[in-house]
Amino acid sequence: MHDKYDLEPKKWCCTYTDKCQLYLDARPIDLCGHYGSPTIGWFYGDPHISTLDGKEYTFNGLGEYTLIVTDSAAFSLQGRTARALDDKNKEMQATxxxxxxxxxxxxxxxxxxxxxxxxxKKQMSLT
Incomplete structure (x- = not known):
């Protein structure tokens, strides 16, 4: 289906003629433009989170969370939070x-x- 409905029309419009804009108008390329300028998701501290669409949050929930999952479920990132410790190793009201x-x-x-x-010190494993 991809060959028939995407690659063939693109070849005929963009390679064999100068009508590539017609193809792009009918079959726009998804460049994640709905996010605005490309950004990097980031998290640090007690968790401060910067999402892929540029929004920033502070989140002190305690538990396990799905942070990222792609539409096709080809990639996922999960995170676990724990109570933060102060300089005397006592649990704080932050995660x-x-x-x-x-x-x-x-x-x-x-x-x-x-x-x-x-x-x-981190522990890491590949499975």
Whole structure:
């Protein structure tokens, strides 16, 4: 179907004639333009989150969350939060990301988490 309805018309309009704009008008290329300028999603601290559409949040929920999943479910990123510790190792009323797991349909699963001592050293595993 992709060959018949996408590649063939593009070849006829864009390669064999100078009517490529007609093809692009009928079959616009999705460049994620609905997000505005391309941005990077980011998270740090007690979690401060910057989403792919440029919005910023502070979120102190305690638990496990799906952070990203693509429409085709080819890629997913999950995160786990834990109580933040103060400089005396006492739990605070804030959370931090304590583990992240990512998987792509064509690759291994990556899991990164805080170690049990919670001393800033990471534990990582590929499965």
């Amino acid at each position: 931090v990301f304590s583990a992240l797991a990512a998987q792509d349909s064509d690759s291994d699963r990556l899991h990164v988490q805080m170690n049990s001592a919670r001393d800033g």
